[in-house]
Amino acid sequence: MTAAPASRTSPDAPAPAGTRPVTMAQALNRALRDALAADPAVHILGEDVGTLGGVFRITDGLAAEFGDRRCTDTPLAEAGILGTAVGMAMYGLRPVVEMQFDAFAYPAFEQLVSHVSRMRNRTSGALPLPLTVRIPYGGGIGGVEHHSDSSEAYYMATPGLHVVTPATVADAYGLLRRAIASDDPVVFLEPKRLYWSKAPLDLDQPPAALPFGRAAVPRTGTSATLITYGPSLPVCLEAAEAARATEGWELEVIDLRTLVPFDDDTVCDSVRRTGRAVVVHEATGFAGPGAEIAARVTEGCFHYLQAPVLRVTGFDIPYPPPMLEGHHLPGVDRILDAVARLQWEADWIPGTEGRPHA
Amino acid sequence: MTAAPASRTSPDAPAPAGTRPVTMAQALNRALRDALAADPAVHILGEDVGTLGGVFRITDGLAAEFGDRRCTDTPLAEAGILGTAVGMAMYGLRPVVEMQFDAFAYPAFEQLVSHVSRMRNRTSGALPLPLTVRIPYGGGIGGVEHHSDSSEAYYMATPGLHVVTPATVADAYGLLRRAIASDDPVVFLEPKRLYWSKAPLDLDQPPAALPFGRAAVPRTGTSATLITYGPSLPVCLEAAEAARATEGWELEVIDLRTLVPFDDDTVCDSVRRTGRAVVVHEATGFAGPGAEIAARVTEGCFHYLQAPVLRVTGFDIPYPPPMLEGHHLPGVDRILDAVARLQWEADWIPGTEGRPHA
């Protein structure tokens, strides 16, 4: 794992001539294709990944190009898919599993927690599981019940897994290549509402595999730090733009890219500079990803903090029906509200009589 | 749900004459018995819960007394157990399900997350699921792999579930009665290493069902607050005793009792008084229960905090083999170390140049 410095580029910035706009879905498809071409051990498994090319078309054309032994339509059973992938990895293959939607990965939970995450540890390294579990996640696409879950908190709480989620087209390619090349199991969360987001990318000179554990800083700023990932990155960038326009705040935006391993350096470096932070994600707040992020940022930056780290997240409710999801998802206004509550002048916590620092 | 004030009694304090020492296992058994006797809708389901009385004997004698239609040995399939319990609850019964060990609840994860936690919400209240899932959890009993997991973070991150865990004999009775009487699904986590802990309890005059959302304060103090629950409560009490003896610190100890709903009032009230807090639990730290606790305590008490809320938890590793579990589990020394790091005098965070409060 190369310890490259955190990139400080804005996401999907204008790229050199010769590149053309591609969607995140295309970038992921290309990453799979290139991985299949580069390593005969790579095998794709899942529901509808073959002939159909996946319900989101991420595996489009791969069965045709590499044959259905490399890109295989499985029976409809997620525990079976992941469990057989474990066996294939034990034999030295490098399976890439697709779960059709986030909530449909739950049947495979036991295999993931009791085996995938622990096999290397259990066998003192004798049976590593180089296995990638691709999971489209998050809402915002008008999906009906069970089609918009954000379950990253479950995976983050499971030692032995890497938890990765791209927010940009280029990162989608680079992180997926890295995930497939990883000798550890990776839960690769694809923000489904960004599948159709576009950015220029030269697919003939695709970007290098990205190291894990390195957050990106797509926007620098001095007033406060927005810490986010995946589907909430564009919302945070929009909020940062609005904050400058309306309040003159310069918000720094951090795209974590990998939730595990967590890039403490980049995050703490930013928060120590800005003194204020808001964590933004779609998943529910209580015991959600933001809890860990807020807790560790507070541990690492306590004396630099002018205000508690706040969280803007989905409500603590089951994901709502599509007609109401707009009210549930963190949006620009809520982010700006949270930033405004970062104690720019006075005490604010309802019910507490805030007192000045000692 | 009665909003009783947080009890400020020490756990299992000497009880009135006539009571005799009973184990937590016996108290749980009695709670189940009394629930079966009180309400014909209550049905117990699980692996080995009938003839054998459960591998921990929590259901001992119940099939004999109430018949195997009320206390039923099921086929060996956790998703099937929970899934059929959902159907029974839909018909108006009040199932109490036993999962044999914490890790063996994972096969039922999809049923729990996609149905148990959401059925009331999905049906706008038409199909509440008054269903209790009893799960022995935690380590410290020398159990081999998969027998010592602490999975409460998964359940906390799932809206729609109550997550309850007693730490004392009396609470075991009172909380289990309340759980079974609840019209919502409850994940009832039983600290297996406290099954054999004893305290006097008058089983002929058993305690009332305890309300959810009310933490206990088994030890009051002014120097700092230890926030804990379940298996770590005795360890925290021991640490508090040692802290007084060796350092003269008076540690307040909070037993959360219910992780969901969370008792912000009791916890924040304490931390605002002490200005310092340490969260203690066996589960792994990263994205563990302590993350939420630390984050919300910080949000609620920021200006009262003299130091960041620290966490003493299991390491971020798969639960180790029994011969090494002593090194993994939070013990008295680690708790005291954490308390010592609560910035009693100077900056401490490694790698940061701590600066004095503004």
Add this chain to the structure above:
Amino acid sequence: MTVLEHTGYRPAPPPGWQPRTDPAPLLPEPEPYRLLGTGAEPATPGLWRELYRRLVLGRRYNEQATALTRQGRLAVYPSSAGQEACQTAAALALRPDDWLFPSYRDTLAVVARGVDPVQALSLLRGDRHSGYDPHRHRVAPLCTPLATQLPHAVGLAHAARLCGDEVAALALVGDGGTSEGDFHEALNFAAVWQAPVVFLVQNNGFAISVPLAKQTAAPSIAHKAVGYGMPGRLVDGNDAPAVHQVLTEALDRARSGGGPALIEALTYRLDAHTNADDASRYRDEEEVAAWRGHDPLRLLEEELRRRGELTDELVAEARTAAESFAAGLRERMHADPRPDAASLFDHVYAEPTAQLRAQHSRLRAELAAEAEAASAPGGGTGPGRDAA
């Protein structure tokens, strides 16, 4: 001298050995069971005409729902065109006290059971997760995670039996769903408990794009029954009278303590998986055409014609009822549902937690501010801003 003492020659089978059920009666018929075209008579007079009327309505319902997706009135619609015989017969075979456990594809069965179609479509419209009162018609919510509704049906049937009620449950699942662990666990529990539950597999040959041959290598799905100790039946799922009869028998048997059954109905979805699916990617028009020739509506129509029962009157009556049903549905679905944002916090728990109450009041404040901004002259970006 030896490790074990000698006690003589023992050619006996292991102690206690006996097959607990005779497998033969559990195996399905070798050919799918049919009534149409066999010269059989309706079980009750008029039943087939009633099925015909309902099939016509069912087909019209599918067409109308599909049209509503094009008009943006449904988020998604998994059509059951081609499977109307199964869905209709399923609803008709049930007694009022019985329960139906449908999947996402079974809104027609739900409607045929008496649920208001607008309510039945709530999930797919996107205004609520489930639009009907499950108790009123004894219909569980539409279930999306495959096969997970099967153990619910078993549990409910078991509970009814424990309560002494004569109630059966009918659980619907697709061919793909039979691969899930929950299918296995549900059938096993049902058989061990002898629960009054009937499992109807609508084998339409595909799980989205995946054909049956990639789903199972079994002689038939119905053959799975013997592995649980329950009877398996194989029926032509496009022969409405046959499906109705097989289900009625199985439900009667279940209700009277005879235990569960597994029924495989061979059918075909004539439409794509949902309106969002492109079926041309994975199946030939020829195959679809062959199945159009075996359309459930056509099969029944031909039989009625042969029997001289396909009167102009019946045809007109069926069509009129279907058209007026469709018109009513269309009209009501064109009204904008306005689900209340505040309902987000209802029914998460019996009583909202303090935490949810706080979140609720924050949302209320947001909505109030938005409303104010919107009503202010020239004001407001509206609620759209947060709806990223």
Add this chain to the structure above:
Amino acid sequence: MTVLEHTGYRPAPPPGWQPRTDPAPLLPEPEPYRLLGTGAEPATPGLWRELYRRLVLGRRYNEQATALTRQGRLAVYPSSAGQEACQTAAALALRPDDWLFPSYRDTLAVVARGVDPVQALSLLRGDRHSGYDPHRHRVAPLCTPLATQLPHAVGLAHAARLCGDEVAALALVGDGGTSEGDFHEALNFAAVWQAPVVFLVQNNGFAISVPLAKQTAAPSIAHKAVGYGMPGRLVDGNDAPAVHQVLTEALDRARSGGGPALIEALTYRLDAHTNADDASRYRDEEEVAAWRGHDPLRLLEEELRRRGELTDELVAEARTAAESFAAGLRERMHADPRPDAASLFDHVYAEPTAQLRAQHSRLRAELAAEAEAASAPGGGTGPGRDAA
């Protein structure tokens, strides 16, 4: 005039209908297959004597391991006394390149495959999760979560076939484990993929306290095979030659592309579930006594005696080997394993994360402080303090 145009009478079955496999050959024999006492001859000369030697050793191993629990040398031991024929035959039927997928009860099979018994017992001793190198003998780690190892076996067998290797996998599971969803999914994948994997169910009549009748209502567990389209075989699990033959045939067939098989071996565990279990709570001594009469060791011994092959020499040789094996095991198990606390952080990931490195160094500091305190005169509460 009608909804569908008339195209004539169609009594045909649904398009494309054909049972894809003939069910008859997939059904198990009506009575458990046996060789002992039938007059059959060993497949290869000396095989039965070899099995005898290994059964004697297996029994002794079980006794020794149980004794070690009483001496506090094992955290727990799930004895396979009474099931030695299955475990031994399983190991012997495998070729060197084949893989074994054992459960917690199958340490004897693991040992019989050649794994050092001290390493095989690591999990149960409590010093490591898994003590042996899985690649060396091609034995997967002992699996505790029931039936979860079955899909692993399928995946490995499938991978071997994809790689063109002639390798089969043998997966062991108990009667209780067959109720889990993973059993179903694994068998289904195996059959659809025609993976070279054999599933051996050791049906010992109980899942801890739960008897088979509460586990399944099937005619036999072997009957489940037809539901996946693979052959089911029923064998007397205490007839070591029969188990060996059935497994050998199934593995040969699998290796040569014939697909998977499900084998149910009827057996009995003579001991309690584990040393921590009290079997008197759920079963009669009579039943145990009946099975003692059908002890695998006794059955084989009697057969060898009938054949005049139970020579004093063989008996002595078997006993001596077993005793010396037990003595070696006992002695090595009485040494204290000292697993290194620092190993906690090894192998969580290929490379430790910064977070784990930090936790590791904190633990190192603790250990150093403890060591210092312990070595200081009169010092130290020792590591026990943190070991709550």
